[in-house]
Amino acid sequence: MPIPLREPTFFILTALTTEPLHGYGIVRTVAELSGDRVRLQAGTLYGALDRLKEDGWIELDREDVVDGRLRRYYRLTDTGAGVLASETVRLRANADAATAGLRARAARGGSGGFGPAPGLA
Numbered sequence: 001m002p003i004p005l006r007e008p009t010f011f012i013l014t015a016l017t018t019e020p021l022h023g024y025g026i027v028r029t030v031a032e033l034s035g036d037r038v039r040l041q042a043g044t045l046y047g048a049l050d051r052l053k054e055d056g057w058i059e060l061d062r063e064d065v066v067d068g069r070l071r072r073y074y075r076l077t078d079t080g081a082g083v084l085a086s087e088t089v090r091l092r093a094n095a096d097a098a099t100a101g102l103r104a105r106a107a108r109g110g111s112g113g114f115g116p117a118p119g120l121a
Contacts, residue, residue: 011034011038013052013080021074023072053074057079058077061075
């Protein structure tokens with residue numbers, strides 16, 4: 001049984017689904033995809049990228065020098081895409097189970113269905 005992905009890992013892999021990105025591009029895309037809930041710091045990002053490379057989920061696409069600084073671009077591997085697809089299926093099944101439970105609760109006259117979560121309104 002696959003281990004659930006941590007949210008930053010999920011969004012890093014998701015950010016790389018459409019095109020290779022460099023570190024700052026990944027940070028921007030992750031923030032955008034997560035609605036600004038996930039904000040990656042450089043140390044966290046590069047540690048995660050090293051781990052994901054080691055696991056074979058991403059790989060170096062190319063390196064460019066921009067304004068005298070090395071910029072590394074990363075891309076999602078087929079293995080990484082498979083991991084992300086499995087996690088997407090797992091999350092969808094979890095959301096479907098929660099949705100069914102909330103619908104059953106609402107049908108019994110319970111409150112707290114599909115409105116905003118307490119404290120998030």
